[in-house]
Amino acid sequence: MEEYSTLEGTVHSIIFQNPDNGYTVLRLLTDEGEVVNTVGCLPCAAPGERMLLTGRMEVHPQHGEQFSVRDAERRMPAEEDEILSYLSSGAIKGVGPATAARMVERFGSETLDVIEREPEKLAQLKGLTSKRAMEIAQSFRSQMELRRLMEFLARFELPIVLAMLLEKRYGGTALDVLRENPYLLAGEAFGVEFSTADEIAISLGIPADSACRVEAAVLFELDHNADNGHVFLPREKLIDATARLLDCGCEQVEQALDGLVERCAVVQEQVANVTACYLRRLYDAECYAQRKIELLLSAAADQGGGVEELIGRIEEEQGISYAPAQRQAVELAAREGVLLLTGGPGTGKTTSVRGIVALFRRMGLDTVLAAPTGRAAKRMGELCGMEAQTIHRLLGMSFSESTGEATFIKGEKEPLEADAVIVDEMSMVDLMLMAALLRSLRPGCRLVMVGDPDQLSAVGAGNVFSDLIRSGRIATVALREIFRQAERSAIVRNAHAVNEGRLPALDNGQEDFFFLRRRDPVRTADTIVELVQTRLPEKMGVPVEQIQVLTPTHKGEAGTVNLNRVLQAALNPRRPDRRERSWGERLFREGDRIMQTKNDYDVVWEKPDGTVGTGMFNGDVGRIEQIDPSGEWLTVNFDDRLATYTADQLSEIDLAYAMTVHKAQGSEYRCVVLAAVNAAPALMVRGVLYTAITRARELLILVGDETAVGRMTENDRQQKRYSGLKWRLRGGKRS
Numbered sequence: 103m104e105e106y107s108t109l110e111g112t113v114h115s116i117i118f119q120n121p122d123n124g125y126t127v128l129r130l131l132t133d134e135g136e137v138v139n140t141v142g143c144l145p146c147a148a149p150g151e152r153m154l155l156t157g158r159m160e161v162h163p164q165h166g167e168q169f170s171v172r173d174a175e176r177r178m179p180a181e182e183d184e185i186l187s188y189l190s191s192g193a194i195k196g197v198g199p200a201t202a203a204r205m206v207e208r209f210g211s212e213t214l215d216v217i218e219r220e221p222e223k224l225a226q227l228k229g230l231t232s233k234r235a236m237e238i239a240q241s242f243r244s245q246m247e248l249r250r251l252m253e254f255l256a257r258f259e260l261p262i263v264l265a266m267l268l269e270k271r272y273g274g275t276a277l278d279v280l281r282e283n284p285y286l287l288a289g290e291a292f293g294v295e296f297s298t299a300d301e302i303a304i305s306l307g308i309p310a311d312s313a314c315r316v317e318a319a320v321l322f323e324l325d326h327n328a329d330n331g332h333v334f335l336p337r338e339k340l341i342d343a344t345a346r347l348l349d350c351g352c353e354q355v356e357q358a359l360d361g362l363v364e365r366c367a368v369v370q371e372q373v374a375n376v377t378a379c380y381l382r383r384l385y386d387a388e389c390y391a392q393r394k395i396e397l398l399l400s401a402a403a404d405q406g407g408g409v410e411e412l413i414g415r416i417e418e419e420q421g422i423s424y425a426p427a428q429r430q431a432v433e434l435a436a437r438e439g440v441l442l443l444t445g446g447p448g449t450g451k452t453t454s455v456r457g458i459v460a461l462f463r464r465m466g467l468d469t470v471l472a473a474p475t476g477r478a479a480k481r482m483g484e485l486c487g488m489e490a491q492t493i494h495r496l497l498g499m500s501f502s503e504s505t506g507e508a509t510f511i512k513g514e515k516e517p518l519e520a521d522a523v524i525v526d527e528m529s530m531v532d533l534m535l536m537a538a539l540l541r542s543l544r545p546g547c548r549l550v551m552v553g554d555p556d557q558l559s560a561v562g563a564g565n566v567f568s569d570l571i572r573s574g575r576i577a578t579v580a581l582r583e584i585f586r587q588a589e590r591s592a593i594v595r596n597a598h599a600v601n602e603g604r605l606p607a608l609d610n611g612q613e614d615f616f617f618l619r620r621r622d623p624v625r626t627a628d629t630i631v632e633l634v635q636t637r638l639p640e641k642m643g644v645p646v647e648q649i650q651v652l653t654p655t656h657k658g659e660a661g662t663v664n665l666n667r668v669l670q671a672a673l674n675p676r677r678p679d680r681r682e683r684s685w686g687e688r689l690f691r692e693g694d695r696i697m698q699t700k701n702d703y704d705v706v707w708e709k710p711d712g713t714v715g716t717g718m719f720n721g722d723v724g725r726i727e728q729i730d731p732s733g734e735w736l737t738v739n740f741d742d743r744l745a746t747y748t749a750d751q752l753s754e755i756d757l758a759y760a761m762t763v764h765k766a767q768g769s770e771y772r773c774v775v776l777a778a779v780n781a782a783p784a785l786m787v788r789g790v791l792y793t794a795i796t797r798a799r800e801l802l803i804l805v806g807d808e809t810a811v812g813r814m815t816e817n818d819r820q821q822k823r824y825s826g827l828k829w830r831l832r833g834g835k836r837s
């Protein structure tokens with residue numbers, strides 16, 4: 103990792119500035135008398151201002167050497183000549199060079215204070231009306247507010263970009279709002295650690311036992327646990343965790359929790375024998391999901407007559423004879439309002455779905471196919487011979503800038519027109535998405551949910567698929583038989599072995615499954631680079647683009663961070679004709695394979711046929727096509743959708759030469775290279791290995807240590823997730 107250095111000096115001139123995100127290109131006159139081109143997030147920077155910058159030097163193919171800023175300590179100009187160049191630069195609306203000169207001549211080094219605090223004095227100057235003086239003061243004050251906000255955040259080592267986000271949300275009063283309740287930073291929209299918000303609060307003298315602190319901690323715990331998959335927390339656990347977080351007594355937390363329950367910010371309800379505490383949105387989603395599923399079940403669409411004959415014709419048409427369980431699945435799809443279809447790799451799920459699609463077509467049902475990720479939708483569409491979409495796109499998801507929440511065009515008021523919806527890769531659907539999908543279905547719409555319940559759980563909160571299966575309320579067909587074609591593949595055989603707790607065969611006597619023993623993670627990483635760069639493309643004829651490196655972890659030599667660094671250096675090395683752009687610790691280069699790491703509904707994309715749309719989703723993978731010479735935006739090609747990212751969206755992308763198994767959920771690759779290395783205990787589980795193996799279509803190469811493979815295979819512990827959906831469907835308390 104390159105070292106950071108510091109640079110101190112005065113802003114000489116501004117070359118470029120984006121007022122929306124603060125991205126700035128400027129020339130800095132250092133104290134050593136050198137002029138250095140400097141780029142970074144430096145909102146409202148203006149000539150004359152003093153800066154102490156931390157960052158690193160980069161070589162830009164067109165602009166040569168430039169300093170890329172990570173942190174900045176900034177001081178307003180203090181000397182007369184600095185103030186003059188600051189004001190002359192146009193930094194304040196309504197002040198040009200002539201006015202600036204008059205102001206500084208009259209007020210000297212006090213000029214900025216006068217503008218801010220005694221603007222009426224400005225009207226004494228020739229040619230300045232008091233109205234204009236007030237406008238100047240207003241423009242200067244709003245800049246100062248933003249600056250003070252930035253300085254305030256910088257004291258706690260928070261990123262400058264956060265100031266822009268706060269200002270967007272709270273306008274000129276952002277700093278006051280923040281001082282009143284610093285805990286808002288720990289909320290979903292800003293994602294700051296509770297401990298940092300707490301540090302700010304303490305520095306502001308907010309007492310440790312103040313209600314706002316304890317309430318914020320309770321909400322933070324619920325939110326944090328939702329990120330770990332829990333829909334609710336048992337009251338005792340919530341109180342205990344919060345008391346530990348705050349290092350305070352349980353009574354205080356109980357009081358705060360009761361206050362939140364009274365105000366309905368938290369919902370408390372008995373779920374089986376647990377007193378469950380829910381964030382409001384998750385409670386509403388769970389109750390809605392239960393009610394809507396009941397409704398869809400009660401509208402059971404009995405189409406008994408003639409189905410067998412139809413199935414016979416479909417078999418003939420598709421040149422296939424269904425296995426009994428597959429036939430049952432197709433038949434039940436005709437009869438039931440809601441159907442679950444489960445099975446591991448090669449058990450014939452897709453073939454059954456094709457049958458269901460054909461049957462629905464013959465029944466005259468308008469059918470829609472969907473999946474939780476873009477890749478899963480693409481694959482589903484290809485295999486079923488009709489268009490499939492992501493659930494997000496199907497529902498017209500967008501993002502509210504003011505509340506930070508996802509909104510959907512489709513819902514109860516404007517439902518989907520479909521008569522039937524078939525969803526694949528259901529194991530990845532979390533509770534919020536499930537509730538949104540259900541809201542968009544008309545009463546009587548059929549819902550077929552397909553997936554492999556042994557895959558890793560959804561990233562978001564909930565256990566939706568397994569709750570639905572285990573509720574016993576919904577018709578379920580479990581495909582267990584592995585078809586002969588599929589049985590020939592060692593990938594499929596080994597996946598089933600792992601799923602049953604048996605070690606995969608690592609003897610290399612197979613065509614599509616190989617094991618390369620490397621006990622040391624450094625050698626594991628070296629071997630992975632060699633495989634991807636030369637051996638696989640040259641000896642096995644697999645193009646680099648069709649290989650995906652997976653690893654259980656971010657950390658260590660064989661974790662994503664290091665593997666991405668070494669793979670980038672090998673596959674897309676620094677070249678004079680490839681522009682680069684760094685963002686925090688990451689370095690992006692034209693030609694890099696990258697991944698979107700969170701949903702962003704604002705990214706704009708365009709297809710070659712001119713279709714324009716918005717939205718990129720967590721897990722979408724693309725290639726950096728171009729980095730603008732200003733470094734201010736870059737374009738990424740996602741499967742022919744050319745998306746433009748501005749500087750403030752760069753935190754949402756990461757290199758994707760290697761990714762975690764969790765991130766690869768729902769995707770499939772021709773060839774997977776898996777780093778089988780020891781990692782944190784929570785990652786050494788069967789689900790991780792099983793999911794990794796089942797991502798490979800034609801070739802899987804395990805590189806690493808068989809003890810790690812063994813540990814993962816043996817450990818079938820699934821993280822328990824608190825969720826009440828199964829209980830509600832089984833007839834728990836009606837809501």
Ligand SMILES: Nc1ncnc2c1ncn2[C@@H]1O[C@H](COP(=O)(O)OP(=O)(O)OP(=O)(O)O)[C@@H](O)[C@H]1O
Pocket residue numbers: 422423424425428445446447448449450451452453454585586587588
């Ligand atoms: N009834 C059948 N008769 C003969 N072959 C079948 C039948 N059903 C499925 N197959 C074959 O078995 C293999 C696996 O089927 P399919 O792709 O439908 O399974 P899947 O569960 O979707 O698998 P995966 O999840 O791995 O994609 C395919 O080669 C398919 O052609």
